[in-house]
Amino acid sequence: MGRGLGANLQSAAVTQTPSIQESRPAAPGAAPASIAHPKGIKSYVRRAGRTTSGQAKALEDLGPRYVLDYAPAPLDAAAAFGRSAPLxxxxxxxxxEATAHIAGVRPGDDFLCCEVHEPGVGALLKRIGEQGLSNIRILQHDAVEVLEHMLAPASLDGVHIFFPDPWHKKRHNKRRLIQPPLVARLAGRLKPGGYIHCATDWQPYAEQMLQVLSAEPLLANTAQGYATQPWYRPLTKFENRGMRLGHGVWDLVFTRR
Structure with a gap:
Protein backbone atom coordinates (compact mmCIF):
# COMPACT_ATOMS: atom_id res chain seq x y z
CA MET A 1 0.00 0.00 0.00
CA GLY A 2 1.09 3.46 -0.38
CA ARG A 3 0.20 6.74 1.14
CA GLY A 4 0.07 9.64 -1.37
CA LEU A 5 0.04 10.97 -5.04
CA GLY A 6 2.09 13.29 -7.38
CA ALA A 7 5.44 14.57 -8.75
CA ASN A 8 8.74 16.11 -7.38
CA LEU A 9 11.14 13.42 -7.69
CA GLN A 10 14.25 13.02 -5.81
CA SER A 11 15.64 9.60 -6.12
CA ALA A 12 15.53 8.84 -2.47
CA ALA A 13 12.82 10.92 -1.10
CA VAL A 14 9.46 11.71 -2.57
CA THR A 15 6.63 9.25 -2.24
CA GLN A 16 3.12 9.61 -3.21
CA THR A 17 1.49 6.57 -1.87
CA PRO A 18 -2.22 6.72 -1.85
CA SER A 19 -2.55 3.49 -3.60
CA ILE A 20 -2.92 0.06 -2.42
CA GLN A 21 0.59 -1.04 -2.60
CA GLU A 22 3.16 -2.53 -0.30
CA SER A 23 4.42 0.93 0.60
CA ARG A 24 2.04 3.21 2.42
CA PRO A 25 0.09 5.79 0.39
CA ALA A 26 1.21 9.34 0.80
CA ALA A 27 -1.17 12.20 1.11
CA PRO A 28 -2.01 15.81 0.21
CA GLY A 29 0.39 18.44 -0.90
CA ALA A 30 0.37 21.96 -2.28
CA ALA A 31 -2.51 22.78 -4.52
CA PRO A 32 -2.59 25.47 -7.20
CA ALA A 33 -4.03 28.79 -6.12
CA SER A 34 -7.18 28.05 -8.10
CA ILE A 35 -7.98 25.10 -5.84
CA ALA A 36 -9.28 26.11 -2.44
CA HIS A 37 -7.14 23.55 -0.66
CA PRO A 38 -5.32 24.72 2.47
CA LYS A 39 -2.08 26.48 1.58
CA GLY A 40 0.85 24.17 1.02
CA ILE A 41 -1.09 20.92 0.57
CA LYS A 42 0.20 18.53 -2.09
CA SER A 43 -0.96 15.16 -3.22
CA TYR A 44 2.13 13.55 -1.75
CA VAL A 45 4.61 13.66 1.11
CA ARG A 46 8.35 13.10 1.09
CA ARG A 47 9.48 9.65 2.17
CA ALA A 48 12.79 7.87 2.15
CA GLY A 49 13.40 5.19 -0.44
CA ARG A 50 16.09 3.79 -2.68
CA THR A 51 15.73 2.86 -6.33
CA THR A 52 16.91 -0.70 -6.90
CA SER A 53 18.90 -1.77 -9.94
CA GLY A 54 15.81 -3.52 -11.37
CA GLN A 55 13.70 -0.40 -10.93
CA ALA A 56 16.41 1.78 -12.44
CA LYS A 57 16.61 -0.50 -15.48
CA ALA A 58 12.83 -0.38 -15.89
CA LEU A 59 12.93 3.43 -15.68
CA GLU A 60 15.60 3.51 -18.40
CA ASP A 61 14.08 0.89 -20.69
CA LEU A 62 10.34 1.46 -20.25
CA GLY A 63 10.12 5.01 -18.93
CA PRO A 64 10.29 6.65 -22.38
CA ARG A 65 7.24 4.65 -23.48
CA TYR A 66 5.05 4.64 -20.38
CA VAL A 67 5.97 7.80 -18.44
CA LEU A 68 4.32 10.92 -19.82
CA ASP A 69 5.72 14.41 -19.55
CA TYR A 70 3.76 16.82 -17.41
CA ALA A 71 2.50 19.83 -19.35
CA PRO A 72 -0.01 22.49 -18.28
CA ALA A 73 -2.20 21.66 -21.28
CA PRO A 74 -5.11 19.24 -21.84
CA LEU A 75 -4.03 15.62 -22.20
CA ASP A 76 -4.82 13.83 -25.46
CA ALA A 77 -5.57 10.45 -23.90
CA ALA A 78 -6.18 8.71 -27.22
CA ALA A 79 -2.75 9.76 -28.42
CA ALA A 80 -1.09 8.86 -25.11
CA PHE A 81 -2.56 5.34 -25.05
CA GLY A 82 -2.84 4.74 -28.77
CA ARG A 83 -6.57 4.04 -28.56
CA SER A 84 -9.87 5.42 -27.29
CA ALA A 85 -11.00 3.68 -24.09
CA PRO A 86 -12.51 4.53 -20.69
CA LEU A 87 -9.97 6.53 -18.68
CA GLU A 97 1.05 -3.82 -6.92
CA ALA A 98 -2.66 -3.03 -7.05
CA THR A 99 -2.33 -0.83 -10.12
CA ALA A 100 -0.80 -3.61 -12.20
CA HIS A 101 -3.38 -6.12 -10.96
CA ILE A 102 -6.31 -3.85 -11.80
CA ALA A 103 -4.92 -3.00 -15.24
CA GLY A 104 -4.51 -6.73 -15.88
CA VAL A 105 -8.08 -7.67 -14.97
CA ARG A 106 -9.55 -4.62 -16.75
CA PRO A 107 -7.75 -4.64 -20.12
CA GLY A 108 -10.49 -2.60 -21.78
CA ASP A 109 -9.81 0.42 -19.57
CA ASP A 110 -6.86 2.82 -19.58
CA PHE A 111 -5.19 3.94 -16.34
CA LEU A 112 -3.47 7.31 -15.91
CA CYS A 113 -1.44 6.96 -12.74
CA CYS A 114 0.17 9.79 -10.73
CA GLU A 115 3.07 9.04 -8.40
CA VAL A 116 6.13 11.08 -7.50
CA HIS A 117 8.17 8.42 -5.70
CA GLU A 118 10.87 7.24 -8.12
CA PRO A 119 11.25 3.72 -6.67
CA GLY A 120 7.48 3.29 -6.96
CA VAL A 121 7.50 4.45 -10.58
CA GLY A 122 10.35 2.06 -11.32
CA ALA A 123 8.54 -0.78 -9.57
CA LEU A 124 5.35 -0.25 -11.59
CA LEU A 125 7.32 -0.03 -14.83
CA LYS A 126 8.96 -3.34 -13.92
CA ARG A 127 5.53 -4.90 -13.40
CA ILE A 128 4.35 -3.45 -16.72
CA GLY A 129 7.23 -5.16 -18.48
CA GLU A 130 6.86 -8.46 -16.65
CA GLN A 131 3.08 -8.65 -17.14
CA GLY A 132 2.95 -7.22 -20.66
CA LEU A 133 0.56 -4.42 -19.69
CA SER A 134 -0.21 -1.77 -22.31
CA ASN A 135 -3.03 0.18 -20.64
CA ILE A 136 -1.03 2.13 -18.03
CA ARG A 137 0.60 5.54 -18.40
CA ILE A 138 2.42 7.27 -15.56
CA LEU A 139 2.76 10.93 -14.68
CA GLN A 140 5.57 11.50 -12.21
CA HIS A 141 4.01 14.72 -11.02
CA ASP A 142 1.73 16.14 -8.35
CA ALA A 143 -1.74 14.84 -9.15
CA VAL A 144 -3.37 18.05 -7.95
CA GLU A 145 -1.64 19.95 -10.76
CA VAL A 146 -2.39 17.17 -13.24
CA LEU A 147 -6.05 17.41 -12.31
CA GLU A 148 -6.00 21.18 -12.55
CA HIS A 149 -4.17 21.58 -15.85
CA MET A 150 -4.24 18.34 -17.85
CA LEU A 151 -7.71 16.88 -17.39
CA ALA A 152 -10.75 18.51 -18.93
CA PRO A 153 -14.24 18.47 -17.39
CA ALA A 154 -16.07 15.17 -17.99
CA SER A 155 -12.89 13.48 -19.24
CA LEU A 156 -12.65 10.67 -16.67
CA ASP A 157 -14.60 7.46 -16.28
CA GLY A 158 -13.19 6.74 -12.84
CA VAL A 159 -10.85 7.84 -10.05
CA HIS A 160 -8.93 5.56 -7.69
CA ILE A 161 -7.47 6.85 -4.42
CA PHE A 162 -6.28 3.93 -2.33
CA PHE A 163 -4.88 4.35 1.17
CA PRO A 164 -3.89 8.02 1.13
CA ASP A 165 -1.86 9.24 4.09
CA PRO A 166 -4.33 9.47 7.02
CA TRP A 167 -2.36 12.14 8.89
CA HIS A 168 -3.33 10.57 12.20
CA LYS A 169 -2.69 13.55 14.49
CA LYS A 170 -5.66 15.87 14.77
CA ARG A 171 -3.57 18.96 14.12
CA HIS A 172 -2.47 17.39 10.82
CA ASN A 173 -5.95 16.36 9.62
CA LYS A 174 -6.09 19.50 7.45
CA ARG A 175 -3.35 17.95 5.30
CA ARG A 176 -5.50 15.02 4.26
CA LEU A 177 -6.10 14.66 0.56
CA ILE A 178 -9.83 13.99 0.67
CA GLN A 179 -11.29 17.43 1.31
CA PRO A 180 -14.29 19.23 -0.25
CA PRO A 181 -12.40 21.39 -2.80
CA LEU A 182 -10.51 18.45 -4.31
CA VAL A 183 -13.57 16.20 -4.31
CA ALA A 184 -15.55 18.90 -6.10
CA ARG A 185 -12.82 19.17 -8.72
CA LEU A 186 -12.68 15.39 -9.15
CA ALA A 187 -16.46 15.21 -9.52
CA GLY A 188 -16.31 17.86 -12.24
CA ARG A 189 -13.74 15.83 -14.16
CA LEU A 190 -15.96 12.74 -14.15
CA LYS A 191 -18.35 11.85 -16.93
CA PRO A 192 -21.97 11.26 -15.84
CA GLY A 193 -22.00 7.76 -14.39
CA GLY A 194 -18.26 7.84 -13.68
CA TYR A 195 -17.08 6.82 -10.23
CA ILE A 196 -14.71 7.68 -7.40
CA HIS A 197 -13.35 4.72 -5.44
CA CYS A 198 -11.47 5.47 -2.21
CA ALA A 199 -10.11 3.01 0.33
CA THR A 200 -8.47 3.48 3.72
CA ASP A 201 -7.43 1.37 6.70
CA TRP A 202 -7.84 4.24 9.18
CA GLN A 203 -11.41 4.44 10.50
CA PRO A 204 -11.40 8.16 11.43
CA TYR A 205 -10.28 8.95 7.88
CA ALA A 206 -12.94 6.63 6.47
CA GLU A 207 -15.53 8.59 8.43
CA GLN A 208 -14.19 11.87 7.05
CA MET A 209 -14.15 10.47 3.51
CA LEU A 210 -17.76 9.37 3.85
CA GLN A 211 -18.79 12.78 5.13
CA VAL A 212 -16.93 14.73 2.44
CA LEU A 213 -18.01 12.53 -0.47
CA SER A 214 -21.63 12.47 0.73
CA ALA A 215 -21.69 16.27 0.92
CA GLU A 216 -20.66 16.71 -2.73
CA PRO A 217 -23.90 17.38 -4.68
CA LEU A 218 -22.55 15.92 -7.93
CA LEU A 219 -21.92 12.52 -6.32
CA ALA A 220 -24.19 9.70 -5.18
CA ASN A 221 -23.17 6.85 -2.85
CA THR A 222 -23.47 3.37 -4.35
CA ALA A 223 -24.02 1.87 -0.90
CA GLN A 224 -25.66 2.60 2.41
CA GLY A 225 -22.45 3.92 3.97
CA TYR A 226 -19.34 1.94 3.07
CA ALA A 227 -19.15 -0.23 -0.04
CA THR A 228 -18.27 -3.89 -0.40
CA GLN A 229 -14.74 -4.21 -1.72
CA PRO A 230 -15.06 -4.09 -5.54
CA TRP A 231 -13.98 -7.22 -7.37
CA TYR A 232 -11.07 -5.54 -9.13
CA ARG A 233 -9.29 -4.20 -6.03
CA PRO A 234 -6.87 -6.83 -4.71
CA LEU A 235 -5.70 -7.38 -1.17
CA THR A 236 -2.03 -6.49 -0.84
CA LYS A 237 0.55 -8.03 1.48
CA PHE A 238 0.29 -4.96 3.69
CA GLU A 239 -3.49 -5.18 3.82
CA ASN A 240 -3.46 -8.92 4.56
CA ARG A 241 -1.00 -8.27 7.37
CA GLY A 242 -3.29 -5.63 8.83
CA MET A 243 -6.33 -7.86 8.62
CA ARG A 244 -4.50 -10.61 10.52
CA LEU A 245 -3.91 -8.03 13.25
CA GLY A 246 -7.58 -7.13 13.30
CA HIS A 247 -7.31 -3.88 11.34
CA GLY A 248 -10.27 -2.90 9.20
CA VAL A 249 -10.37 -1.59 5.63
CA TRP A 250 -13.12 0.69 4.34
CA ASP A 251 -14.05 1.12 0.66
CA LEU A 252 -16.18 4.00 -0.60
CA VAL A 253 -17.60 4.13 -4.12
CA PHE A 254 -19.54 7.17 -5.33
CA THR A 255 -20.83 7.87 -8.83
CA ARG A 256 -21.28 11.11 -10.77
CA ARG A 257 -24.95 12.06 -11.00
Whole structure:
Protein backbone atom coordinates (compact mmCIF):
# COMPACT_ATOMS: atom_id res chain seq x y z
CA MET A 1 0.00 0.00 0.00
CA GLY A 2 1.09 3.46 -0.38
CA ARG A 3 0.20 6.74 1.14
CA GLY A 4 0.07 9.64 -1.37
CA LEU A 5 0.04 10.97 -5.04
CA GLY A 6 2.09 13.29 -7.38
CA ALA A 7 5.44 14.57 -8.75
CA ASN A 8 8.74 16.11 -7.38
CA LEU A 9 11.14 13.42 -7.69
CA GLN A 10 14.25 13.02 -5.81
CA SER A 11 15.64 9.60 -6.12
CA ALA A 12 15.53 8.84 -2.47
CA ALA A 13 12.82 10.92 -1.10
CA VAL A 14 9.46 11.71 -2.57
CA THR A 15 6.63 9.25 -2.24
CA GLN A 16 3.12 9.61 -3.21
CA THR A 17 1.49 6.57 -1.87
CA PRO A 18 -2.22 6.72 -1.85
CA SER A 19 -2.55 3.49 -3.60
CA ILE A 20 -2.92 0.06 -2.42
CA GLN A 21 0.59 -1.04 -2.60
CA GLU A 22 3.16 -2.53 -0.30
CA SER A 23 4.42 0.93 0.60
CA ARG A 24 2.04 3.21 2.42
CA PRO A 25 0.09 5.79 0.39
CA ALA A 26 1.21 9.34 0.80
CA ALA A 27 -1.17 12.20 1.11
CA PRO A 28 -2.01 15.81 0.21
CA GLY A 29 0.39 18.44 -0.90
CA ALA A 30 0.37 21.96 -2.28
CA ALA A 31 -2.51 22.78 -4.52
CA PRO A 32 -2.59 25.47 -7.20
CA ALA A 33 -4.03 28.79 -6.12
CA SER A 34 -7.18 28.05 -8.10
CA ILE A 35 -7.98 25.10 -5.84
CA ALA A 36 -9.28 26.11 -2.44
CA HIS A 37 -7.14 23.55 -0.66
CA PRO A 38 -5.32 24.72 2.47
CA LYS A 39 -2.08 26.48 1.58
CA GLY A 40 0.85 24.17 1.02
CA ILE A 41 -1.09 20.92 0.57
CA LYS A 42 0.20 18.53 -2.09
CA SER A 43 -0.96 15.16 -3.22
CA TYR A 44 2.13 13.55 -1.75
CA VAL A 45 4.61 13.66 1.11
CA ARG A 46 8.35 13.10 1.09
CA ARG A 47 9.48 9.65 2.17
CA ALA A 48 12.79 7.87 2.15
CA GLY A 49 13.40 5.19 -0.44
CA ARG A 50 16.09 3.79 -2.68
CA THR A 51 15.73 2.86 -6.33
CA THR A 52 16.91 -0.70 -6.90
CA SER A 53 18.90 -1.77 -9.94
CA GLY A 54 15.81 -3.52 -11.37
CA GLN A 55 13.70 -0.40 -10.93
CA ALA A 56 16.41 1.78 -12.44
CA LYS A 57 16.61 -0.50 -15.48
CA ALA A 58 12.83 -0.38 -15.89
CA LEU A 59 12.93 3.43 -15.68
CA GLU A 60 15.60 3.51 -18.40
CA ASP A 61 14.08 0.89 -20.69
CA LEU A 62 10.34 1.46 -20.25
CA GLY A 63 10.12 5.01 -18.93
CA PRO A 64 10.29 6.65 -22.38
CA ARG A 65 7.24 4.65 -23.48
CA TYR A 66 5.05 4.64 -20.38
CA VAL A 67 5.97 7.80 -18.44
CA LEU A 68 4.32 10.92 -19.82
CA ASP A 69 5.72 14.41 -19.55
CA TYR A 70 3.76 16.82 -17.41
CA ALA A 71 2.50 19.83 -19.35
CA PRO A 72 -0.01 22.49 -18.28
CA ALA A 73 -2.20 21.66 -21.28
CA PRO A 74 -5.11 19.24 -21.84
CA LEU A 75 -4.03 15.62 -22.20
CA ASP A 76 -4.82 13.83 -25.46
CA ALA A 77 -5.57 10.45 -23.90
CA ALA A 78 -6.18 8.71 -27.22
CA ALA A 79 -2.75 9.76 -28.42
CA ALA A 80 -1.09 8.86 -25.11
CA PHE A 81 -2.56 5.34 -25.05
CA GLY A 82 -2.84 4.74 -28.77
CA ARG A 83 -6.57 4.04 -28.56
CA SER A 84 -9.87 5.42 -27.29
CA ALA A 85 -11.00 3.68 -24.09
CA PRO A 86 -12.51 4.53 -20.69
CA LEU A 87 -9.97 6.53 -18.68
CA UNK A 88 -9.34 6.06 -14.95
CA UNK A 89 -7.13 8.38 -12.92
CA UNK A 90 -5.19 6.85 -10.03
CA UNK A 91 -3.77 9.19 -7.43
CA UNK A 92 -0.72 7.68 -5.76
CA UNK A 93 0.08 4.03 -6.47
CA UNK A 94 2.89 3.24 -4.05
CA UNK A 95 4.86 0.34 -5.51
CA UNK A 96 2.28 -0.45 -8.19
CA GLU A 97 1.05 -3.82 -6.92
CA ALA A 98 -2.66 -3.03 -7.05
CA THR A 99 -2.33 -0.83 -10.12
CA ALA A 100 -0.80 -3.61 -12.20
CA HIS A 101 -3.38 -6.12 -10.96
CA ILE A 102 -6.31 -3.85 -11.80
CA ALA A 103 -4.92 -3.00 -15.24
CA GLY A 104 -4.51 -6.73 -15.88
CA VAL A 105 -8.08 -7.67 -14.97
CA ARG A 106 -9.55 -4.62 -16.75
CA PRO A 107 -7.75 -4.64 -20.12
CA GLY A 108 -10.49 -2.60 -21.78
CA ASP A 109 -9.81 0.42 -19.57
CA ASP A 110 -6.86 2.82 -19.58
CA PHE A 111 -5.19 3.94 -16.34
CA LEU A 112 -3.47 7.31 -15.91
CA CYS A 113 -1.44 6.96 -12.74
CA CYS A 114 0.17 9.79 -10.73
CA GLU A 115 3.07 9.04 -8.40
CA VAL A 116 6.13 11.08 -7.50
CA HIS A 117 8.17 8.42 -5.70
CA GLU A 118 10.87 7.24 -8.12
CA PRO A 119 11.25 3.72 -6.67
CA GLY A 120 7.48 3.29 -6.96
CA VAL A 121 7.50 4.45 -10.58
CA GLY A 122 10.35 2.06 -11.32
CA ALA A 123 8.54 -0.78 -9.57
CA LEU A 124 5.35 -0.25 -11.59
CA LEU A 125 7.32 -0.03 -14.83
CA LYS A 126 8.96 -3.34 -13.92
CA ARG A 127 5.53 -4.90 -13.40
CA ILE A 128 4.35 -3.45 -16.72
CA GLY A 129 7.23 -5.16 -18.48
CA GLU A 130 6.86 -8.46 -16.65
CA GLN A 131 3.08 -8.65 -17.14
CA GLY A 132 2.95 -7.22 -20.66
CA LEU A 133 0.56 -4.42 -19.69
CA SER A 134 -0.21 -1.77 -22.31
CA ASN A 135 -3.03 0.18 -20.64
CA ILE A 136 -1.03 2.13 -18.03
CA ARG A 137 0.60 5.54 -18.40
CA ILE A 138 2.42 7.27 -15.56
CA LEU A 139 2.76 10.93 -14.68
CA GLN A 140 5.57 11.50 -12.21
CA HIS A 141 4.01 14.72 -11.02
CA ASP A 142 1.73 16.14 -8.35
CA ALA A 143 -1.74 14.84 -9.15
CA VAL A 144 -3.37 18.05 -7.95
CA GLU A 145 -1.64 19.95 -10.76
CA VAL A 146 -2.39 17.17 -13.24
CA LEU A 147 -6.05 17.41 -12.31
CA GLU A 148 -6.00 21.18 -12.55
CA HIS A 149 -4.17 21.58 -15.85
CA MET A 150 -4.24 18.34 -17.85
CA LEU A 151 -7.71 16.88 -17.39
CA ALA A 152 -10.75 18.51 -18.93
CA PRO A 153 -14.24 18.47 -17.39
CA ALA A 154 -16.07 15.17 -17.99
CA SER A 155 -12.89 13.48 -19.24
CA LEU A 156 -12.65 10.67 -16.67
CA ASP A 157 -14.60 7.46 -16.28
CA GLY A 158 -13.19 6.74 -12.84
CA VAL A 159 -10.85 7.84 -10.05
CA HIS A 160 -8.93 5.56 -7.69
CA ILE A 161 -7.47 6.85 -4.42
CA PHE A 162 -6.28 3.93 -2.33
CA PHE A 163 -4.88 4.35 1.17
CA PRO A 164 -3.89 8.02 1.13
CA ASP A 165 -1.86 9.24 4.09
CA PRO A 166 -4.33 9.47 7.02
CA TRP A 167 -2.36 12.14 8.89
CA HIS A 168 -3.33 10.57 12.20
CA LYS A 169 -2.69 13.55 14.49
CA LYS A 170 -5.66 15.87 14.77
CA ARG A 171 -3.57 18.96 14.12
CA HIS A 172 -2.47 17.39 10.82
CA ASN A 173 -5.95 16.36 9.62
CA LYS A 174 -6.09 19.50 7.45
CA ARG A 175 -3.35 17.95 5.30
CA ARG A 176 -5.50 15.02 4.26
CA LEU A 177 -6.10 14.66 0.56
CA ILE A 178 -9.83 13.99 0.67
CA GLN A 179 -11.29 17.43 1.31
CA PRO A 180 -14.29 19.23 -0.25
CA PRO A 181 -12.40 21.39 -2.80
CA LEU A 182 -10.51 18.45 -4.31
CA VAL A 183 -13.57 16.20 -4.31
CA ALA A 184 -15.55 18.90 -6.10
CA ARG A 185 -12.82 19.17 -8.72
CA LEU A 186 -12.68 15.39 -9.15
CA ALA A 187 -16.46 15.21 -9.52
CA GLY A 188 -16.31 17.86 -12.24
CA ARG A 189 -13.74 15.83 -14.16
CA LEU A 190 -15.96 12.74 -14.15
CA LYS A 191 -18.35 11.85 -16.93
CA PRO A 192 -21.97 11.26 -15.84
CA GLY A 193 -22.00 7.76 -14.39
CA GLY A 194 -18.26 7.84 -13.68
CA TYR A 195 -17.08 6.82 -10.23
CA ILE A 196 -14.71 7.68 -7.40
CA HIS A 197 -13.35 4.72 -5.44
CA CYS A 198 -11.47 5.47 -2.21
CA ALA A 199 -10.11 3.01 0.33
CA THR A 200 -8.47 3.48 3.72
CA ASP A 201 -7.43 1.37 6.70
CA TRP A 202 -7.84 4.24 9.18
CA GLN A 203 -11.41 4.44 10.50
CA PRO A 204 -11.40 8.16 11.43
CA TYR A 205 -10.28 8.95 7.88
CA ALA A 206 -12.94 6.63 6.47
CA GLU A 207 -15.53 8.59 8.43
CA GLN A 208 -14.19 11.87 7.05
CA MET A 209 -14.15 10.47 3.51
CA LEU A 210 -17.76 9.37 3.85
CA GLN A 211 -18.79 12.78 5.13
CA VAL A 212 -16.93 14.73 2.44
CA LEU A 213 -18.01 12.53 -0.47
CA SER A 214 -21.63 12.47 0.73
CA ALA A 215 -21.69 16.27 0.92
CA GLU A 216 -20.66 16.71 -2.73
CA PRO A 217 -23.90 17.38 -4.68
CA LEU A 218 -22.55 15.92 -7.93
CA LEU A 219 -21.92 12.52 -6.32
CA ALA A 220 -24.19 9.70 -5.18
CA ASN A 221 -23.17 6.85 -2.85
CA THR A 222 -23.47 3.37 -4.35
CA ALA A 223 -24.02 1.87 -0.90
CA GLN A 224 -25.66 2.60 2.41
CA GLY A 225 -22.45 3.92 3.97
CA TYR A 226 -19.34 1.94 3.07
CA ALA A 227 -19.15 -0.23 -0.04
CA THR A 228 -18.27 -3.89 -0.40
CA GLN A 229 -14.74 -4.21 -1.72
CA PRO A 230 -15.06 -4.09 -5.54
CA TRP A 231 -13.98 -7.22 -7.37
CA TYR A 232 -11.07 -5.54 -9.13
CA ARG A 233 -9.29 -4.20 -6.03
CA PRO A 234 -6.87 -6.83 -4.71
CA LEU A 235 -5.70 -7.38 -1.17
CA THR A 236 -2.03 -6.49 -0.84
CA LYS A 237 0.55 -8.03 1.48
CA PHE A 238 0.29 -4.96 3.69
CA GLU A 239 -3.49 -5.18 3.82
CA ASN A 240 -3.46 -8.92 4.56
CA ARG A 241 -1.00 -8.27 7.37
CA GLY A 242 -3.29 -5.63 8.83
CA MET A 243 -6.33 -7.86 8.62
CA ARG A 244 -4.50 -10.61 10.52
CA LEU A 245 -3.91 -8.03 13.25
CA GLY A 246 -7.58 -7.13 13.30
CA HIS A 247 -7.31 -3.88 11.34
CA GLY A 248 -10.27 -2.90 9.20
CA VAL A 249 -10.37 -1.59 5.63
CA TRP A 250 -13.12 0.69 4.34
CA ASP A 251 -14.05 1.12 0.66
CA LEU A 252 -16.18 4.00 -0.60
CA VAL A 253 -17.60 4.13 -4.12
CA PHE A 254 -19.54 7.17 -5.33
CA THR A 255 -20.83 7.87 -8.83
CA ARG A 256 -21.28 11.11 -10.77
CA ARG A 257 -24.95 12.06 -11.00
Missing amino acids: VLEIGFGMG
